[in-house]
Amino acid sequence: MRELTYVEAIREGLNQAMAADPRVFLIGEDVGVYGGAFGASAGLHQQYGAGRVVDTPISEAGIAGACVGAALTGMRPVGEIQFMDFITISMEQLVLQAAKIRYMFGGKATVPMVLRTPGGSGTGAAAQHSESLENWFVHIPGLKVVMPSTPYDAKGLLLAAIDDDNPVIFVEHKLLYKTKGPVPEEPYRLPLGQTDVKRVGKHLTVVATSIMVPRALQAAEQLAAEGIELEVVDPRTLSPLDEGPIVQSVIKTGRLMVVHEAHKNGGFGGEIVGRVAESEAFDYLEAPVKRLCGLDVPIPYNRTLEAAAVPQVADIVREARALVK
Amino acid sequence: MATRTKNTATANRQPRATASAVRTAAIPTEWGQTGAIERLRKMMVIRAFEEKAEELFSLGRVHGTMHLSIGQEASAVGAASALREGDYLLNTHRGHGHCLAWFGSEVQLMMAEFMGKETGYCRGRGGSMHIANVDANNLGANGIVAGGLPISVGVGLSIKQRGTDQVCLTVFGDGGANTGAFHEALNMASIWQLPVVYLCENNQYAMSMPMKKAFNIPRVADRALGYGIPGVTVDGNDIVAVYRAMQDAVARARAGEGPTLVESVTYRWRGHSKSDKQAYRTRDEVKEWQAQDPIRRFGRVLKLAEAEFDAHRAWADQRINEAVTFSEASAEPKIEQILEGIYA
Ligand SMILES: Cc1ncc(C[n+]2csc(CCOP(=O)(O)OP(=O)(O)O)c2C)c(N)n1
Numbered sequence: 001m002r003e004l005t006y007v008e009a010i011r012e013g014l015n016q017a018m019a020a021d022p023r024v025f026l027i028g029e030d031v032g033v034y035g036g037a038f039g040a041s042a043g044l045h046q047q048y049g050a051g052r053v054v055d056t057p058i059s060e061a062g063i064a065g066a067c068v069g070a071a072l073t074g075m076r077p078v079g080e081i082q083f084m085d086f087i088t089i090s091m092e093q094l095v096l097q098a099a100k101i102r103y104m105f106g107g108k109a110t111v112p113m114v115l116r117t118p119g120g121s122g123t124g125a126a127a128q129h130s131e132s133l134e135n136w137f138v139h140i141p142g143l144k145v146v147m148p149s150t151p152y153d154a155k156g157l158l159l160a161a162i163d164d165d166n167p168v169i170f171v172e173h174k175l176l177y178k179t180k181g182p183v184p185e186e187p188y189r190l191p192l193g194q195t196d197v198k199r200v201g202k203h204l205t206v207v208a209t210s211i212m213v214p215r216a217l218q219a220a221e222q223l224a225a226e227g228i229e230l231e232v233v234d235p236r237t238l239s240p241l242d243e244g245p246i247v248q249s250v251i252k253t254g255r256l257m258v259v260h261e262a263h264k265n266g267g268f269g270g271e272i273v274g275r276v277a278e279s280e281a282f283d284y285l286e287a288p289v290k291r292l293c294g295l296d297v298p299i300p301y302n303r304t305l306e307a308a309a310v311p312q313v314a315d316i317v318r319e320a321r322a323l324v325k
Numbered sequence: 326m327a328t329r330t331k332n333t334a335t336a337n338r339q340p341r342a343t344a345s346a347v348r349t350a351a352i353p354t355e356w357g358q359t360g361a362i363e364r365l366r367k368m369m370v371i372r373a374f375e376e377k378a379e380e381l382f383s384l385g386r387v388h389g390t391m392h393l394s395i396g397q398e399a400s401a402v403g404a405a406s407a408l409r410e411g412d413y414l415l416n417t418h419r420g421h422g423h424c425l426a427w428f429g430s431e432v433q434l435m436m437a438e439f440m441g442k443e444t445g446y447c448r449g450r451g452g453s454m455h456i457a458n459v460d461a462n463n464l465g466a467n468g469i470v471a472g473g474l475p476i477s478v479g480v481g482l483s484i485k486q487r488g489t490d491q492v493c494l495t496v497f498g499d500g501g502a503n504t505g506a507f508h509e510a511l512n513m514a515s516i517w518q519l520p521v522v523y524l525c526e527n528n529q530y531a532m533s534m535p536m537k538k539a540f541n542i543p544r545v546a547d548r549a550l551g552y553g554i555p556g557v558t559v560d561g562n563d564i565v566a567v568y569r570a571m572q573d574a575v576a577r578a579r580a581g582e583g584p585t586l587v588e589s590v591t592y593r594w595r596g597h598s599k600s601d602k603q604a605y606r607t608r609d610e611v612k613e614w615q616a617q618d619p620i621r622r623f624g625r626v627l628k629l630a631e632a633e634f635d636a637h638r639a640w641a642d643q644r645i646n647e648a649v650t651f652s653e654a655s656a657e658p659k660i661e662q663i664l665e666g667i668y669a
């Protein structure tokens with residue numbers, strides 16, 4: 001199959017959604033002639049014009065609110081928040097409006113919007129451009145949270161998110177944009193709320209999100225040479241979470257490690273561990289569970305410190321080995 | 326030089342300051358030739374710092390991103406000249422210049438921070454977008470557009486409650502003036518008559534967004550009307566003009582007469598950040614503004630011979646090279662100390 005980068009896959013998804021449905025439009029800072037800070041909408045402005053690829057002033061509350069209002073009145077907006085950090089400015093519209101409107105209105109309204117945003121560290125942009133805030137949204141009923149880890153997942157999940165009648169926070173990762181993988185040319189949808197087993201193994205279940213999926217797969221490759229077989233499980237949609245495959249995997253391996261980039265304290269790892277502890281898999285655990293997460297520190301600028309602040313392949317290898325022993 | 330926004334609609338019809346409309350003021354007597362040369366050199370140090378930053382980046386010796394202020398040096402140095410030691414600075418992401426222009430700045434500590442070293446102003450934890458010199462009341466650059474604006478309200482309140490005559494200089498870009506934070510901050514500062522000067526460096530673009538498309542008014546300073554404060558537009562490539570406008574604003578603030586919005590019209594010569602193809606503007610436009618080089622212009626005001634001008638620039642380059650040498654010899658932060666300094 002043809003290979004695309006993650007950002008190309010997103011761009012193709014956006015393009016196909018816009019071509020198929022006049023209700024879909026893009027809105028965000030520098031999404032037009034600049035093509036988006038990371039190039040996700042490159043060329044779409046030329047193709048669809050400024051009416052459907054809408055450049056905004058620096059107004060993150062406004063972007064989120066514009067999505068809510070347009071979605072509420074029959075459009076299917078796809079907003080872009082240039083860095084996930086700036087979504088803090090959009091929070092009121094997302095958490096108090098987008099997430100709640102349908103329920104508060106007795107189920108009579110829909111808010112079919114997608115808000116795309118790149119999270120994560122690794123670019124040297126320091127503490128205010130490196131956040132991983134996905135779990136803030138996982139906490140809110142009414143929002144869906146998607147975090148693709150491959151080009152294939154990115155396109156399929158994006159098209160499904162645009163089709164979805166709910167507000168979806170679509171969290172991309174800056175370091176994944178240039179990663180390559182097979183992507184079908186035609187439009188396809190990967191249902192939201194479907195966990196994917198990325199590698200089958202028997203000794204340890206590694207639940208990883210976003211950039212940590214390729215890192216876990218690399219670790220699995222290394223450990224396979226030692227005879228340790230990791231099962232790498234990617235929830236892909238953090239909310240609503242499809243926990244079945246995770247529970248089944250832990251029943252099989254008897255061990256669980258969760259790996260994510262976001263801070264450990266209050267992070268998504270706690271949710272996974274909680275779900276497993278409440279499930280039938282609890283009786284099968286042969287070792288304490290492990291959360292390997294970002295340190296509870298603002299992302300430092302210095303290159304060495306920055307890398308040390310979040311799990312790397314070597315960390316996954318080391319911790320997995322320790323768990324299996 | 327400076328255009329004051331009046332409480333009439335006529336302000337809207339005044340032509341926008343352009344590269345061709347600029348004029349140059351005489352040297353302020355309080356500077357004298359020595360003070361003027363000092364300021365010329367300061368602008369040159371900023372230019373040299375930025376050029377070195379660009380070079381280090383292209384050589385892969387620093388990572389991350391940076392926002393160069395080449396072409397905007399007069400705004401930073403002119404503004405800082407109107408304040409005094411003990412005043413506060415809240416800076417922008419494009420803040421290398423203001424930081425260098427601020428009181429007691431040490432260029433080697435700036436460079437060390439930029440290069441992520443333990444000796445840097447923020448121990449290598451902050452980097453280009455977060456350089457602060459807290460000891461000198463430089464409360465830091467900001468990675469968040471307009472992130473410093475609401476903070477300025479608190480600084481202003483604090484100055485008032487402590488009963489000092491300090492002033493807070495708050496710098497942001499044209500893009501920053503379109504955030505909700507801008508509105509909340511200017512309104513609060515106005516109703517409480519806080520000692521803050523809002524310096525909007527209108528460099529014509531917020532990343533790729535031209536000022537013309539992001540505003541339905543010709544001047545950012547026109548916004549001042551809505552807050553009941555004075556708004557002034559000034560040629561930001563004229564260091565003396567910026568200084569004069571800022572002097573008025575600072576005097577008002579210090580006298581307890583409240584905030585002023587000063588719009589400094591300038592231009593960034595480089596791309597927005599490291600990865601910018603600049604598809605949103607023309608080379609001719611850039612050239613037109615480069616002809617208004619604030620450093621050359623001030624050199625002409627000072628009637629410097631070419632050789633003398635070059636000697637000052639060589640002096641600035643020397644400072645920067647020393648700063649790089651210092652930074653290269655400096656230690657990297659230690660991984661064991663990564664968790665230090667999160668809580669007090
Ligand atoms: C709240 C927020 N939104 C978006 C960004 C990304 N961003 C950084 S600088 C910038 C443009 C800022 O334009 P302006 O305020 O005019 O300052 P300039 O860069 O021109 O100096 C943008 C969009 C950010 N850092 N913070």
Ligand SMILES: [Mg+2]
Nearest residue numbers: 498499530531
């Ligand atoms: Mg600007």
